[in-house]
Amino acid sequence: MTSSELVDQLTAAGYSNTRARRALLDALVASAGPASPADLLEAGRARHPALGLVTVYRTLEILEQLGLVRKLHLEEGCHSYALSTTALRAEGDDHGHGGDAHGHHVICQQCHRAVEFAGCDIDAVIASVQQQTGFAVRSHWLEMFGLCPTCQEKQS
Amino acid sequence: MTSSELVDQLTAAGYSNTRARRALLDALVASAGPASPADLLEAGRARHPALGLVTVYRTLEILEQLGLVRKLHLEEGCHSYALSTTALRAEGDDHGHGGDAHGHHVICQQCHRAVEFAGCDIDAVIASVQQQTGFAVRSHWLEMFGLCPTCQEKQS
DNA sequence: CTGTAAACTGAAAAACATTTTCATTTTTCA
């Protein structure tokens, strides 16, 4: 997924195509793993030296609302973002996830790489929870942690 | 689960039984839903007026390490805590969750009540993610959102 | 029961994360 595609998505959603945003999107696309606002500011400033932190926060908020990025919840804190391609691919295909983009991430506990995965057929778990608690479940949030293929090899 | 049981758990783990901690545990047990450090400070001060915020943070950290509370990841932010009884019930019964207490929460999107549920048989999903990504999955976080029975009734 | 060591406490300060304000600049498009 290129930053041009992201820019197109923003424009299609009614937002202006600005230097600051292109710089941020480039930084996002270039980041290999979860990136914090401060990380993205630094990387974005390589492309647009005047990029401001508040613009980073504002743009991440927009991207999150559009389902283009997702905040990741890591052990060290919940301050990182990763691209989420599922809103792009799953357009018009929501599979009963109320307002929730359909993807989740698996995160490497060693190198912190975050990979999105599609398909979380947890209907059975949802049914069980509904039965146990009486709740009507509308959405869920799932993250997985483990070792990526590269870090698995390093450990063997 | 009473605050006495929590106090016993802390003592068993080598921590002192102090007024400040008892006040905080009372507040935790009394809270119906996710509670922020500031919420717990306020409720705790009803029981122990000199309770300090730093003690709240320190004690929550201990409780989290012992698996007695869990930080919840809500839409508004990741600053709330809820009791987690699973470490108590599941002692010696870890079901392949690497270092992770076995329970998760379902949260009401209306009244914010958080109910813990046990049993999240997502082995199929984990297997699928491992196949898709090559990751070796070790643990996961799962939260569900919906309406509790009370709020469902209100809506009908 | 007493006294001491260790653990704990909490105000204050500091650090970190995010949002608001508002004057200025940039982008869009007629």
Added chain:
DNA sequence: TGAAAAATGAAAATGTTTTTCAGTTTACAG
């Protein structure tokens, strides 16, 4: 090309969490 709307970014403010350190409380040996 120019004006309106959107966007920007520094500074200030707000919110969250951690660190410091002097003083207090708890546990337990004697």
